[in-house]
Amino acid sequence: MKVFKLLFLVLAMGLLSACSTNTVDKSPLENKLTVYSSIYPVWDFTSKVGGDKIDNKLLVPMGTEAHDWEPSPTDIAALEKADVLVINGLGMEFWANSVLGSLSNKNLTLIDTSKEANLIEGHHHDHGHNHDHEDEHEHEHDHEDQHKHEHDHDDETKLSYDPHIWSSPVQAKKQMKIIMEELSKKDPENAEYYKSNFEKYSTEFDKLDSEYRESLESLPNKKIVVSHEAYGYMTHEYGLTQMGIEGLIPESEPTPQRMAEIIDYVKENNVNTIFFEQSSGSKVAETIEKATGAKTKVLSTLESLTKEQIDNGDDYFSVMRQNLEALKEALK
Amino acid sequence: MPSILQYDFMIRAFIVGIVLSIIIPLIGVIVVLKRLSMMGDALSHSSLAGVAAGLAFGFNPIIGAVVATLLASLSIEAIRKKIPEFSEMSIAIILSAGIGLAGLLSGFIKNATGFNSFLFGSIVAISNFELIFVLFTGLIVFASLILLHKELFFIAIDERGAILSGVPVKSTNFIFTVLTAITVSIAARTVGTLIVSSMMVVPVACAMQLSKSYKQTAVLSIIFAVLSTLLGLILSFYIGLKPGATIVSICVCILIIILAIKKLRS
Numbered sequence: 001m002k003v004f005k006l007l008f009l010v011l012a013m014g015l016l017s018a019c020s021t022n023t024v025d026k027s028p029l030e031n032k033l034t035v036y037s038s039i040y041p042v043w044d045f046t047s048k049v050g051g052d053k054i055d056n057k058l059l060v061p062m063g064t065e066a067h068d069w070e071p072s073p074t075d076i077a078a079l080e081k082a083d084v085l086v087i088n089g090l091g092m093e094f095w096a097n098s099v100l101g102s103l104s105n106k107n108l109t110l111i112d113t114s115k116e117a118n119l120i121e122g123h124h125h126d127h128g129h130n131h132d133h134e135d136e137h138e139h140e141h142d143h144e145d146q147h148k149h150e151h152d153h154d155d156e157t158k159l160s161y162d163p164h165i166w167s168s169p170v171q172a173k174k175q176m177k178i179i180m181e182e183l184s185k186k187d188p189e190n191a192e193y194y195k196s197n198f199e200k201y202s203t204e205f206d207k208l209d210s211e212y213r214e215s216l217e218s219l220p221n222k223k224i225v226v227s228h229e230a231y232g233y234m235t236h237e238y239g240l241t242q243m244g245i246e247g248l249i250p251e252s253e254p255t256p257q258r259m260a261e262i263i264d265y266v267k268e269n270n271v272n273t274i275f276f277e278q279s280s281g282s283k284v285a286e287t288i289e290k291a292t293g294a295k296t297k298v299l300s301t302l303e304s305l306t307k308e309q310i311d312n313g314d315d316y317f318s319v320m321r322q323n324l325e326a327l328k329e330a331l332k
Numbered sequence: 333m334p335s336i337l338q339y340d341f342m343i344r345a346f347i348v349g350i351v352l353s354i355i356i357p358l359i360g361v362i363v364v365l366k367r368l369s370m371m372g373d374a375l376s377h378s379s380l381a382g383v384a385a386g387l388a389f390g391f392n393p394i395i396g397a398v399v400a401t402l403l404a405s406l407s408i409e410a411i412r413k414k415i416p417e418f419s420e421m422s423i424a425i426i427l428s429a430g431i432g433l434a435g436l437l438s439g440f441i442k443n444a445t446g447f448n449s450f451l452f453g454s455i456v457a458i459s460n461f462e463l464i465f466v467l468f469t470g471l472i473v474f475a476s477l478i479l480l481h482k483e484l485f486f487i488a489i490d491e492r493g494a495i496l497s498g499v500p501v502k503s504t505n506f507i508f509t510v511l512t513a514i515t516v517s518i519a520a521r522t523v524g525t526l527i528v529s530s531m532m533v534v535p536v537a538c539a540m541q542l543s544k545s546y547k548q549t550a551v552l553s554i555i556f557a558v559l560s561t562l563l564g565l566i567l568s569f570y571i572g573l574k575p576g577a578t579i580v581s582i583c584v585c586i587l588i589i590i591l592a593i594k595k596l597r598s
């Protein structure tokens with residue numbers, strides 16, 4: 001059976017390359033960097049910068065809840081052979097420190113894309129008062145300083161900073177810039193190529209940013225209720241407030257007390273939409289819908305895209321625009 | 333009206349919680365008398381394997397739980413028959429199988445929050461369908477247990493004697509197995525698999541400290557279970573705790589208090 005599959009594949013590859021002029025060569029050639037990216041946003045940014053000069057694989061599988069995912073032994077083995085690992089940072093990858101500590105791969109470059117973000121402090125999720133406090137000082141840290149964000153799995157709700165940087169196009173652009181700079185350091189031959197790719201998307205980010213700004217700043221309502229606080233940088237950027245049913249990391253379900261707080265909040269602020277994310281299901285959102293009459297709608301966290309979305313050719317920009325439409329509808 | 337009852341979801345939680353705290357201890361009394369206290373644990377972990385299979389392969393997890401729990405309880409019975417002198421071993425075997433399978437299958441689940449809600453229950457988000465389902469099955473389980481209570485008690489105390497005096501042991505055991513499987517599965521969805529097994533044993537343990545007869549034990553276990561559920565839900569609402577875990581902890585506290593009082597008196 002395996003033999004037939006292989007034969008078939010070889011034939012198919014042959015046919016494809018015969019028919020198409022621009023062949024996509026999947027085998028990691030010696031001059032291609034082997035890159036692993038942790039979650040969808042950084043994978044997408046890395047793919048856009050690296051183009052066909054890198055072989056970029058996404059670690060967290062499509063449609064999987066990104067906060068829960070941990071590398072399997074197979075993934076660790078793959079990382080031993082990799083050139084670059086791109087992570088979001090700030091505890092989005094709670095496994096990063098222990099995995100990096102256990103690797104013997106001396107060649108591996110870690111790209112932490114959170115280095116230049118204007119950080120928002122993570123707050124212990126309590127009693128629904130939402131303070132978005134921005135830490136203005138650009139905190140610089142090199143990889144030795146990683147342990148600052150040491151984050152063990154049992155201590156989920158105590159992230160020191162909100163890791164969902166990509167939710168703001170302004171911060172996402174910085175993430176892509178870091179990826180471009182680090183890739184250029186690792187692979188100076190293609191530095192120009194990486195730079196030109198970054199510049200192309202840099203204007204895309206600016207465009208997205210101004211779309212968000214123009215659409216959201218004129219809307220009368222500013223409060224959104226979301227399944228977990230995955231939109232902090234976006235809400236901060238455009239003057240919205242997010243009320244998360246759960247904190248920075250989705251765990252299981254809110255306590256009865258939290259449920260009551262959310263229901264009161266929705267009623268008091270005339271919130272007309274409860275946003276939930278595809279991956280987590282809508283059971284809790286529907287309960288709130290029953291209690292308040294607000295509608296439930298999807299707002300993607302972008303932490304992970306489903307297979308359907310990828311097959312549709314969705315990317316960071318298209319999903320961010322879908323989110324914008326949903327937000328406009330909800331805040332009218 | 334206290335503020336806790338202004339919320340529809342809390343009223344649902346109370347209804348479901350009370351129904352379950354009536355039927356789970358009733359099953360628990362029989363299980364404890366049969367010396368199978370860990371049965372609830374084995375079954376709830378097996379139900380978790382069914383849930384995981386459902387979530388991983390895209391069929392209804394509750395159906396998965398019912399099937400898995402049925403298989404598990406029938407297997408326990410079968411193994412128990414093979415090694416009557418070490419009947420508790422059958423539970424350990426099925427418990428291990430359940431945990432193993434649940435763990436394996438959970439690797440194929442794309443989103444852990446759904447799975448977690450089965451571990452710790454989803455009592456704040458009970459849908460209409462779940463509410464009706466719990467009420468309906470609760471009624472059936474309750475009625476069957478009441479109708480069969482004499483036979484069940486006899487078998488639990490002395491299986492050989494029951495066979496000799498012509499009690500339909502096989503069919504009674506089978507019905508009890510099915511009832512247990514259904515109860516564990518509906519409870520897994522609402523109060524969580526971790527709670528089910530505790531509810532089966534701890535209220536019964538409390539009742540046994542105070543009562544001498546089978547009937548009294550059954551009634552008292554229900555009272556303790558309902559009390560813990562009400563207190564647990566109220567506390568979790570006002571202090572912001574996880575409801576399932578709060579209910580169990582209160583039940584254990586009640587047991588400790590009862591034991592302490594007994595000790596002081598003697």
